[in-house]
Amino acid sequence: MAKTITADDIRQSVADNDVRFLRLAFTDINGTSKAVEVPNSQLEKVLSNDIRFDGSSIDGFVRLEESDMVLYPDFSTWAVLPWTDSQGGKIGRLICSVHTTDGKPFDGDPRNNLKRVVEQMKTMGFSAFDIGFEAEFHLLKLDENDNWTTQVPDHASYFDMTSNDESASCRREIVETLESIGFEVEAAHHEVGDGQQEIDFKFDDALTTADRVQTFKMVVREVARKHNLFATFMAKPLQGQAGNGMHTNMSLFKDGKNVFYDKNNEYHLSNTALYFLNGILTHARAITAIGNPTVNSYKRLIPGFEAPVYISWASKNRSPMIRIPSAEEINTRLEMRSADPTANPYLLLAACLTAGLDGIKRAEMPMDPITSNLFEMSEEKREELGIKPLPATLHSALKAFKADKLIQDALGKHLSSSFISSKELEWSQYTQTVSDWERNKYMGY
Template sequence: MSAQNVLNIIKEKGIEWVDFRFVDLSGRAHHISLPASEVEEETFVNGVAFDGSSIPGFKGIEESDMVMLPDTETVYVDPFTAHPTVVIMCNIYTPDGERYDRDPRSIAQKAEEYLQTAGVGTTAYFAPESEFFIFDEVRYESGQNSSSYFVDSEEAHWNSNRKEEGGNLGFKVKHKGGYVPVGPTDTQQDIRSEMCRLLMEAGLRIERHHHEVATAGQGEINFRFDTLTKTADNLMKYKYIVQNTANSYGKVATFMPKPLFGDNGSGMHVHQSIFNGSEPLFYEKGGYGNLSEMAMNYIGGILYHAPALIALTNPSTNSFKRLVPGYEAPVNLAFSKGNRSAAVRIPVAAVTPKGCRIEFRTPDSTANPYLAFAAMLMAGLDGIKKKLDPRALGYGPLDKNIYEMSDEEKGEIRSVPGTLDEALSALEADYEFLTEGGVFTKDFIDNYIGLKRDEAKAVAIRIHPHEYSLYFDL
C-alpha cells in the first residue's frame, strides 16, 4: 500500500488522528498521535521523531533523538477511540537514516532477509496460539511493608459458595476443568466473539475461539498464520484488541503466564514452517509425522538451542511459574507426535502437505513476538545448516505419557531452565546462532540480558508473602 493510499483511507473514513506505534524490548507498544490534517506523504518519508532515552533499553539521554518510519502495510482503524483513528506500526531509525539495531521489528525483518540469503527457502510462516485470562477484578501491591495480589472471576471454582446480590447461580468452572464447556458454565462466549469481530474488522483472519483449561476465565482465540513480521504485527494487534475489549466490558484481560497458583497457565504455542515459493519444505510423506529431514533439522536446532532460546521466548520471572510439571506445561526438551508435554509437537490431525508444520509449545506471551519469532527461526536455520538430528541428539521422539514414566526414565529427559537467570546464563553461553547474518547484534544481546537480569533481581530481593507462612514462627 502506498502512502497516498493511506491518505485516501484517512479521507474516505473521516479519520481525525493517525496513531504511530513502535514496540520496545519487552514487547510493550508505545504511540504518538498526529492530527490527520498534519499527515502528508512526506510524513511517510521523514517519519515521526520521539525520545529514545525514555524507552528502557534504547538510547541514553545524550543521544536520545530517534525516528519511527511508518509501514503502510500495517494500517487499521482503531475500534476503541472516540475520535476516528488509524493505527500504523513503525520501524525505528537513527537520525542519520540508519536502521536501529535494537528495534525488535527491524530484527524480525532481518531474520526474514537472512532466511532468503541462507538459500533455505523464501518464506517462514508463524502462527501463535496465545492464551489469556479474563478477570473481573485484579489488585496488587509491592511495597516496603506489604506485598499482595488478588484476582477474582465470576467463573472461578472458589466462588461456588459466594453470596451474591440476586443469588449465586452456580455453574462455576472446576479446577483444571475449563476446556471447551458450553454455557452457562462458559460465561465469556459473547466477549470472545466480540473480540473476534473486532479482530476481523482490523484485518485478522480468525479461525476459532474457545474456553481454555483453567478456571477463572481462561480463553484462546486462534488467527491465521502469516509471515514472521506480519504475524508479530498481528499478535500486537491481537493483544491490544483483547485487552481493550475486556476493558470495555468492565473486565480485565491478561497474558501473564501464571496468574493463578495450582492451575494451568497461559502459553503461546508457536506453529512454524518454511516454504520455497508455494512449495512446503517441511513435508515428506512417510517420514515421522510426515516431516522432511529439513523439518527434523529445524526441530534439532530449536531443541539444541532451547535453553538460550527460552530467554527470549519466556522472558519473565513469571514464565517459570508456568514451566513446572503437571499442568500441560511443555518442560521436556523432546519432540513428539501429539504429545503435549513435549516442547516440540508435530500436529498430525487433518494436516495437508501445505499445513505440515512443527509446534514449539514452550513460549508464552510475555515474549516480544518480533524477537521470539526471529530467535526461533534463527535456531531452526542453524539446525538446518548444521544438520542437527534431534533423534541422534537424544531428543526423542517421545511418544509416551511422560507423567506415567518412571523416575529413571524421566531422568533421561532434558528439561527447560528452571529460572529466568538460568535461561539468561544459557543465552550468554550460546548466542552465536542469533548473530548470523547480523540479525541480532552482540550489543543487543548484552543489553537485553542486562535488562532482564535487573528484572530477575528485582523479584529475587523482595520478600514473598509465602515466606511468612514458612518462616515467621521459627
C-alpha cells in the same frame, strides 16, 4: 496476495473514515507496545518518515545523549481502529520500524532485527517463515476502582459451551473487533483454566504474525475493559490453575511449497524439518530465556498443567517441548509449546528461525521422538534417553542465553546486551522481594 497499500490509500482512508488521530506503534525490548500519537494534521509527516521521538525513554533503546529516533511506518499495517476519540472521530494505526536520524534501521528495534534474520533466511533460498501463534489469556474481574482482581468471570473449562456469561460475550466481541480490522479468526474457545480464553487467527509470514500478536493484545485489552474485565497475558496469573502459553507453529517455505512436508517420511516430516527441529532443540535452553522472559514464566513450566518441562519432541504426545500436529501438506509444521505470551514475538521468532536455520546447515537428525508421558517417566529413564530439562528459573535461562553465541547473534549485539541487562535487573528485584508466602512460612521462626 494482499493488496499493496499506498500513501494515497491511507490519505483516502483518513478522509473516508474521519480519522482524527494517527497512532504510530512500535515495540520495546520487553515486548511492550509503545506508540506516538499525532493529529491528522501531521499525516504528511507520518507518510514521509518525519515523526521523531525520544528513544532514551524507551526500555532497551539508547542513552540520553543518543535520544533522537525516527519512525518509519509500514503502510501494509494500516488499520482504522474500531473505537473513537472524545469527539467521535476514529483513530488510524500504523506499525513502525525505528530508524536513526540518518535513516538507518536502528539495531535496538526488535522489529528491524526480525527483518534482518528473515533476510538471512532468504539468502539460504527460502522464501517465507510462516507462523501461527496461539496466545492464551485470562479475563479477570475489576473492582469498584477499576483495578484488576484475581476473581474470574467464569468457572468453565476446556471447550465448555457457555453462551451468556461475561467471558463468552467478551470473547465474541473480541473476535468481531479483530475481524473488523482485517484478521481472519479461525477459532475462539474457552481454555482449561477458570477465566482462561484462546482466540486463534490465520497463520502468515513471521513479520506479519508478530505485528498481529501486538495488535491482538491491544484489542483484547481494550474490549475487555468495555466489559468491565481485565485481560492479562501473564504466564501464570492464578495459583493452581493452568498458565497462559503461546504455542508457536512454524513452517518454512520455498517457491510456494512447504519444505517441512515429505509424504514419504514418518510423520510426513522432511529431513529439512527434522534438521530445523534439531536446531531448536539444541538451543532450547537459550531460546527459553526469550520465549519465557519473566520470573513468573517458570511457574507455568511445571508438571501437571500440560506445559512442557523437558527438551524433546513427539507427534501426538503433548508433554514434550515440540509437537508435530497431524496436518495436510501446506499446514505441516512444528509446534513449540514452551513459549508464553509475555515473550517479545519479534525476538522469539528471530531466535527460533536462527536456531532452525543453523540446524539445517548442520544437517543433524534430532533425538528420537517421545512416545510416553514424560511426566510419568523416571529420572533415570530420561537420562538414558538423553532428555534434559528446560530451565527452571529465569536466572538459569539467562545463564543459558549468555552461554549461547548463536542465539545472542540472533538478537544482535545491541538487543542481546539490553535483554541481559533488563532480565538481570528483573531477577535481582525478584530475589530481594519478600512475599506473603515467606512471611506466613517463616515469621514464627
